[in-house]
Amino acid sequence: MIGLETLEDPTDTWEIIETIGKGTYGKVYKVSNKKDGSQAAVKVLDTISVVDEEIEAEYSILQSLSNHRNVVKFYGMFYKADLKSGGHLWLVLELCNGGSVTELITNVLKRGECMDEALISYILYGALLGLQHLHNNRIIHRDVKGNNILLTTEGGIKLVDFGVSAKLTNARLRRNTSVGTPFWMAPEVIACEQQLDYSYDSRCDVWSLGITAIELGDGEPPLSDLHPVKALFKIPRNPPPTLLYPEKWSAEFNRFISQCLIKDFEKRPSVTFLLKHPFIKHAHGKDVTLQQQLAKLIKVQQQQCSAKTSRQKNTRKNHMTASEGCSQKMTDDLVTLEFLDEETIIYCLQKRYSELQIYTYVGDILIALNPFQDLPIYTPEFSKLYHGVKRSSNPPHIFATADAAYQGMVTFSKDQCIIISGESGAGKTESAHLIVQHLTYLGKMREELSHFLLHLCWSL
Structure with missing residues (x-):
């Protein structure tokens, strides 16, 4: 195993310029070499305390096989210690400015x-x-x-x-x-x-x-x-x-x-x-x-993207423009917004909340805002509406999240996990009750189907 203490501090050699990507493991930045000015990309892994087998396997592959013109070059692995947030592992790679x-x-x-x-x-x-x-x-x-x-x-x-x-x-x-x-x-x-x-x-x-x-x-x-x-x-x-x-x-x-x-x-x-x-x-x-x-x-693509970015910067100076864009789309999923900043997100959530649209997606995450009133959207008819359909077929709803977990459990016979998080009074307990309610409905549907098939077999 690679010991973190044996790795050099990346800040001695590399300086972060800007963020260029993000994934489940962490972020990717463009960096500059302090010695010769050359640029590279660095994959910064989330806080770790030890180099696990997967990281070591990736390091081994990069170290031994990046000498091919069709494989990204590898410049080394570094470790930046941080007493407050924990250390971060840096994998410094060739910068591919052409995008994916x-x-x-x-x-x-x-x-x-x-x-x-x-x-x-x-x-x-x-x-x-x-x-x-x-x-x-x-x-x-x-x-x-x-x-x-x-x-x-x-x-x-x-x-x-x-x-x-x-x-x-x-x-x-x-x-x-x-x-x-x-x-x-x-x-x-x-x-x-x-x-x-x-x-x-x-x-x-x-x-x-x-x-x-x-x-x-x-x-x-x-x-x-x-x-x-x-x-x-x-x-x-x-x-x-x-x-x-x-x-x-x-x-x-x-x-x-x-x-x-x-x-x-x-x-x-x-x-x-x-x-x-x-x-x-x-x-x-x-x-x-x-x-x-x-x-x-x-x-050509980079020139168009550069022009678009310039237009976006000018547009973002006017919050009303971003707000109107949200108003026109009334998007169910915030990741589809052209402008994804805190101001626009809050405006969109407020706009939806004012129309009693208390659920909003952010990718695979469901945001739920407590309406502090009873809404007629949790009946068996709604459970039926969200049973076994594409997520995009209906507005965002906690039943859709419960249904996705249920379908995953039935399809692959694997345990599923739904994480409910929020401030005190946000509605976490009620959300848990609603998830159980929909899962109970799905369980009864499956039981009724089994009884029907059994009855049909006896009839035949």
């Missing part, structure tokens, strides 16, 4: 355009080369998706984020841990959640790359309109996904996706085999030209 593949395709589609197939081929070619490097060294990435394929301003392609990657050994050529991002997870990886004797190999990354290929065409992965738990239930049972409009794309692109998304991973090709696929061969020998073309596209 997901950001690129999202902006292209916003302009009413679609990605050039030649560029899609080039991006997938770079990702395949990076994966081949990992697989040749017996590493499975296990979280290949558009957000984990970064671009440099020069048009380079880099695989990043090895937080859930795994090392294969002579004694263990397969893995059996169900990890990854739901919409990109391969069927065999999902199966390990239920079937403890099940396993998979590096070809799970091929499936994820196929989903990423669809993301490059359509702008989002298949089933993205579903709750992640429901997507995990459907992926192993549904036929392999395809592009939304296959006829808009070449036969070679469609065939490449179908090869990646063969459900039986024993029959699924390896990344080395796919590097010879006709669709990927379009990028062979054209690296320089396509890299320049991608660099121009990234530059």
Whole structure:
């Protein structure tokens, strides 16, 4: 194990410039080297007291395999001690100023355009080369998706984020841990959640790359309109996904996706085999030209984003503009707001509260404001309304949160946890009662269904 006391203090070398990202592990910052002025990205992990196995595995992978042009470079691991809040681990990496593949395709589609197939081929070619490097060294990435394929301003392609990657050994050529991002997870990886004797190999990354290929065409992965738990239930049972409009794309692109998304991973090709696929061969020998073309596209995107940011800064000076935007949308989910600052959030919550909309989503979190009055929104009719439907089908409600936990429990036979937090008088006890009320309703529905099926069997 790596001892924290052996790691250097990052502030001796690196200075934080700005925040550029955030994840479940912590934040990502742009940093500058105090000695030579070079820039990098630093992944700052939340407070830790010891380097656990996952962090050590990621460190080992970065340290030994970042010498490939399609894998992000690694500049070292540091530890910043803090007596008040606890220490923070810094993983300093190559700065990929071009953003992610997901950001690129999202902006292209916003302009009413679609990605050039030649560029899609080039991006997938770079990702395949990076994966081949990992697989040749017996590493499975296990979280290949558009957000984990970064671009440099020069048009380079880099695989990043090895937080859930795994090392294969002579004694263990397969893995059996169900990890990854739901919409990109391969069927065999999902199966390990239920079937403890099940396993998979590096070809799970091929499936994820196929989903990423669809993301490059359509702008989002298949089933993205579903709750992640429901997507995990459907992926192993549904036929392999395809592009939304296959006829808009070449036969070679469609065939490449179908090869990646063969459900039986024993029959699924390896990344080395796919590097010879006709669709990927379009990028062979054209690296320089396509890299320049991608660099121009990234530059256009950055110029547009810069202009948009400038407009936003001017607009944010006027609080009424932000307030009117909230008023027009009356959004159910605050993360969809163009302006996400404290002032706008409070205004939106007040606006909704004045119209007795006491529930509001912030991603997967539900904000509940105590109305201090009885509202007719907790009847069995409302329980029925929120039973087994997409979250977006109805306004935010505590029944939707309870239903999501129930569906997760039934689908995967796993314990679920709902955390209720708030000030004194916020309504925590009442919220707990309402959750139990909806779960009781769902339990009775399941019991009645069982009695009906039993009666039907006797009748037959």
